[in-house]
Amino acid sequence: MIREHEGVIYKVSRVYFDQEEDQKDLYQEIVYQLWRSYDSFDERSKWSTWMYRVALNTAISYLKRAKSKVNKVSSERLDNFKMEPFDPVMEERIEWLYKSIQTLSVIEKGIILLYLEGKPHEEIASITGFSTSNVGTRISRIKEKLKRQISK
Amino acid sequence: MELEEMKGLWENMSDELDRQKLLTDKMVVEMTRQKYRDKLSQISLPETVGTVVCFAMAAYALFNFGKLDTWYLMLCGVISIVFCLVLPILSLQSIDRMKQIDLGKNSYREALIQYAKQKDRFVKVQKAGYYLGFVFALAVLPVAGKLMRGKDLLLDAKLWLWYIPFALAFHFLFSKWVWKHYSSIARGARTLLDDLKE
Numbered sequence: 001m002i003r004e005h006e007g008v009i010y011k012v013s014r015v016y017f018d019q020e021e022d023q024k025d026l027y028q029e030i031v032y033q034l035w036r037s038y039d040s041f042d043e044r045s046k047w048s049t050w051m052y053r054v055a056l057n058t059a060i061s062y063l064k065r066a067k068s069k070v071n072k073v074s075s076e077r078l079d080n081f082k083m084e085p086f087d088p089v090m091e092e093r094i095e096w097l098y099k100s101i102q103t104l105s106v107i108e109k110g111i112i113l114l115y116l117e118g119k120p121h122e123e124i125a126s127i128t129g130f131s132t133s134n135v136g137t138r139i140s141r142i143k144e145k146l147k148r149q150i151s152k
Numbered sequence: 153m154e155l156e157e158m159k160g161l162w163e164n165m166s167d168e169l170d171r172q173k174l175l176t177d178k179m180v181v182e183m184t185r186q187k188y189r190d191k192l193s194q195i196s197l198p199e200t201v202g203t204v205v206c207f208a209m210a211a212y213a214l215f216n217f218g219k220l221d222t223w224y225l226m227l228c229g230v231i232s233i234v235f236c237l238v239l240p241i242l243s244l245q246s247i248d249r250m251k252q253i254d255l256g257k258n259s260y261r262e263a264l265i266q267y268a269k270q271k272d273r274f275v276k277v278q279k280a281g282y283y284l285g286f287v288f289a290l291a292v293l294p295v296a297g298k299l300m301r302g303k304d305l306l307l308d309a310k311l312w313l314w315y316i317p318f319a320l321a322f323h324f325l326f327s328k329w330v331w332k333h334y335s336s337i338a339r340g341a342r343t344l345l346d347d348l349k350e
Contacts, residue, residue: 007169037255057255057263094165097158107347110260115155116162129259143155 002034005051008117009034014098015113016059026062033058052117052127056110063106100146108142115139203240210236216299224306225298231291235284242277265348268341275338282330286323290316 002009009030013023034054041050101112114124121139125132210233220229258266293315297305305311 007166010169011166033255040255040257053259054255056260057258060260060263060267061255090161090164093161097161097165100158105347106344107260107264116159117166118159118163127260129261139155146155146158 001047001051002031005048008051009055011117012055012059012113015101015109016063018099018102026059029062030055030058049123049127052114052119056113056127059110060106100149103149104142104145108138108145111135111138112142115142200244203244206236206240213295213299219299219302220295221298222304225294225304228291228294228306232288232295235288235291239277239281239284243281261348264344268344268348271341272338272345275334275341279330279334282327286319289319289323 009027012030013027017023017026034051037054041047101109104112110128111124111130114127119127121132121135124130124135128135130138213229213233213236217226217229220226255263294305297303
């Protein structure tokens with residue numbers, strides 16, 4: 001199941017960190033936490049909802065450690081972390097996209113990631129714990145924020 | 153680029169990522185195994201070492217407490233022992249709580265709230281530890297002098313003449329940094345909590 005969703009893990013890692021080394025560490029940490037937390041997975045709920053929850057919560061708990069550079073582990077197991085390059089124009093746009101998201105707050109990053117993943121407001125609410133209407137408000141606010149950033 | 157346009161780009165990228173597979177089953181097993189080993193070997197190492205040193209000092213003072221023969225040396229001894237026992241426990245406890253966020257059960261919001269609250273608590277413990285550290289620095293010197301050399305350093309006026317100004321100057325300069333450093337962390341935690349309340 002982890003392999004099926006590895007693209008999501010990769011995207012979460014890139015949304016929260018701009019340095020490749022940190023992304024690699026977070027990627028491995030999420031894989032580890034998914035494996036470790038599997039017992040807490042309730043079969044009645046959706047696997048993808050649980051997985052996003054673990055991935056996003058791992059990213060939060062990893063932010064502090066990455067800042068303090070404590071508990072860092074070697075990442076030699078993941079030498080080929082970088083995905084194959086897309087065409088140059090798309091590569092540039094994707095880079096810009098990640099950079100824009102990284103300017104958002106930690107709350108907004110989680111919400112925008114789920115929104116871009118095509119999750120409906122109800123599922124975003126279920127993963128994040130905000131009410132559906134609050135998710136809508138926050139998405140509108142993020143839209144405004146990104147718009148302002150583009151017009152700068 | 154509008155948000156809808158971003159969404160389109162994100163979808164294209166996601167399709168491409170789904171085609172490219174980085175992981176093999178063997179790599180997943182290897183990564184989890186390595187992470188598991190690393191976790192076991194790196195459980196808050198600096199804090200654990202600090203705690204062992206503090207406990208050793210407390211044990212040493214406790215076993216030799218009988219050598220502290222005046223009321224003021226006894227008082228210094230009690231302050232030193234309490235400090236060496238309580239503060240490392242509080243510090244380890246707050247670090248441990250930070251690690252206890254249930255990643256699978258808590259929602260993103262709950263995890264952020266817990267994280268921010270624990271960070272705030274951690275800052276308070278660190279700040280308290282720092283300020284009490286000054287009292288400890290004053291209390292531990294006479295105890296160490298008596299237990300290790302058999303001398304009552306409190307009667308050595310010359311020593312205190314340079315030790316107190318030195319300790320005060322150091323404390324003043326360092327506290328500025330401590331205040332600035334931890335205040336910004338605490339402010340960040342409070343802003344996050346306010347934002348989550350909306």
